Amino acid sequence: MTDVANDGMRAKTAAVAKKGAASQARHLDERLGLAGGVRWLLNYIFPDHWSFMLGEIALYSFIILIITGVYLSLFFVDSGKEIIYHGSYLPLRGVKMTEAYQSTIDISFNVRAGLVMRQMHHWAAIIFIGAIGIHMCRVFFTGAFRRPREINWTIGLTLMLLAVANGFFGYSLPDDLLSGTGLRIAYSVFESIPIIGTWIVYWLFGGAFPGDNLFERMLVIHMFVLPLLILGLLTAHLVIIMRQHHTQFPGKGATETNVVGTPMWPGYAAKSGGYFFMTFAVTAALAGVAQINPIWLYGPYDPYKVTTFAQPDWYIGWLEGSLRLMPNWETHLPGHMIPNAFFPGILLPGLIFNVLYAYPFIESYLTGDKTPHNLLDRPRDRPARAGFGAGMLTFFFILLIAGSDDLISVFLDTPLQLVVWVLRVLLFVAPVIVGLVTYEMCRELSKVPDGGKRKRANIIVRTADGAYHSVPSEPHPADEHHELLPAPVGEADLPVLVGAAMTPGRGGPPLTAPSGTVGSTAPSGIPGVSTVTRDTPPAPRPQRGLLPGFGLRRNRRPGNGSGGNGAGGGGGTGS
């Protein structure tokens, strides 16, 4: 009904249509008083960066989950009652199963469009949690969780936990052999909690495993309780984002006090709306061609049937791995016991998520940085944070691999015990190594001014008398933001040799970059040389942190910024 004027119509038609749109807006405003709020919303500016799409994927897959989930709920039977199957899927005829399992088989084979909906639902769940995870990594490594956004970090983390829990409940509902085994493990893990564990599982399951009212209760939790919580927190998450406005990367005129990007209306609405449909399209394509959770192959759950190679969905896999790597310790107290599963299944994830919840406050304590931030860090500029994050991800990754240790053992034709022992060692060694390597790489990278940008090509020209000259090529029009500044080797960039007398004059006048000199003196290798220089003490860092590594490591080129205190600096700016 609106947004014309840009699509190539004649000016006259545009004017007419615009009038129509405007009159509709007036019509609504007179009845609802929208003008102030909605205009604010339409003018809301979204900074442009591809990584800001990750949260949107999560949001959109949640919508897909609701739509497909409603369809599935019309056919699913939440009953643990046992029946004998006489349906259309021949291999299972005459097999004893619950009505929950039977209805899932029916959805897959007898309900038209049922299988594609079921598979879309499952894929969307996997994409939902995956997108949340990657979105969280983006927020973590770029420091988007810093003041004033600590609250939204904790809300986001809670959303992730709720999403994982709901994924697990949904995965358990069909009552197939694989998910039933997973439920049995979950039961034992929660039963292992000291003092209240046995009560918790009895409250949830209604009694000893498998319990009397399990499917009815799981369905209420899966369809009502958790989605409602997710919806509420999601709304809070988005409202807080709108209130605080998005963060943005420095550059292209972005400062701590402005937002540079595309307004909601019409550009962003069109792009993001299109993105919603594209997320839907990818999910549908996966559902069409990539089979997922073929429960008819696993068979119905029977507590005494044995599964082999049982892997849960990936977001639970790291907990499975944690259970598998745990040595067989159990704590005995007088008259009481803390079972083995408590330590890897409850204590470890509990500790990890507490650290994650507290991380914004921990980092702010370590760096002493209490100022609000709207500009993001490049990960390399915060080596300690990047190292910690990389180490944490490695830890999760090893646990995830360990969740498939039996498959690795078969694949590598290696005894399971060896695989487990290697993974046990790696679990503690690999994160440290990865963390330190990341830390060191980030430190080195952050010393290189404008590291990661492209160098302008030099064209070697041979003259008629055989002499060679190098001439810098023309800049590519689209490359402006990615290119190194064509600067000669300056005083400040010369290597330090010995003694204070040779230390480059950092306080001297800023270098200008006369482009004509590029290529004739020392066209390449400047960053390499300057790496050495950066070992000299740079301009004083703004933080007074306890751990220097957590502070900002970025050293800006003297001619390019405002000295050591860059635009994303830890202190001073933005308050």
Place this chain on the structure above:
Amino acid sequence: MTEHATPVADTDGFPEHMEIATANPGRAITVIAVSFLLSIAATFVLGWIYTQGGNPAIEGMMLAVVFGGIGFGMAAWGKWLMPKGPFVEEREVLTTEENQEKFAKTFTRGQVAIEGRRSVLLKLLLAAMGTMTAILLFPIRSLTGKNPDKVLYQYGSGWKAGSQLVTDEGKPVHSDDLEVGGVLTVFPPDSGDMAMDQTLLIRAAAAPLPFNPSATPGGYVAYSKVCTHAGCPVGQYQAQFGKLLCPCHGSTFDVLHGADVVFGPAPRPLALLPLMVDDNGYLRAQRGYDEPLGPGFWSRGGVR
């Protein structure tokens, strides 16, 4: 369309007419139109497939084209044909000191209501709410009719002295039924809790096993099938090594030595069900299990 010498600012300060990102709007319109048309075409295919009985693969692909066509068209429209920007907006200040001061004052407006002796009222209100919350938690007890700490000790209590070993179909197990190396899941007759009563009968040898000859007649040995780690059914028997493996977390038990844990996270051996052969050659339990089965729990003190 794009050539406006002096951009006119609208009410919000955005220029009214702006450059768009593509130099060739005509082509962009064609591409976007084709994208939308593809989506419409796929809708018809999708509808036709559905009426023909459906096919998950084609449905998925057609849905992808339907959504993808709309999605690509919209995104391209936004990217190529709408004002390119970049737009700059000053951030709203979240709060000012003046505002904060006023907010604090507004908030403390209620102070007068709880000053002096009136503070008792506040304390009483909090107390009432606290007790209300406590009493509202009571119905949680309705979620289960049992006290777990009493029930858990009865796990596996389907097994009594002299219980016959039967299969899941109720067929009694004879001492000739298994070859050496054979396994069978057995239950007590009319088991009310097959999840916890499940027991793995293994013929580990042709003669009673040395570690406990009186409980293993004819080389038959029976262990609880519920793993002491996380409750999975322990069912992978490797006859040549005499080892029993849990498929869930890889715990390995030594069948020939009382199911001692050889490897993996299981903290305790599987419980042994002592066997005997009755006069007709059928297998029976000498007595029931003498310990709670399965994974540990808080009130289960000590080792066996």
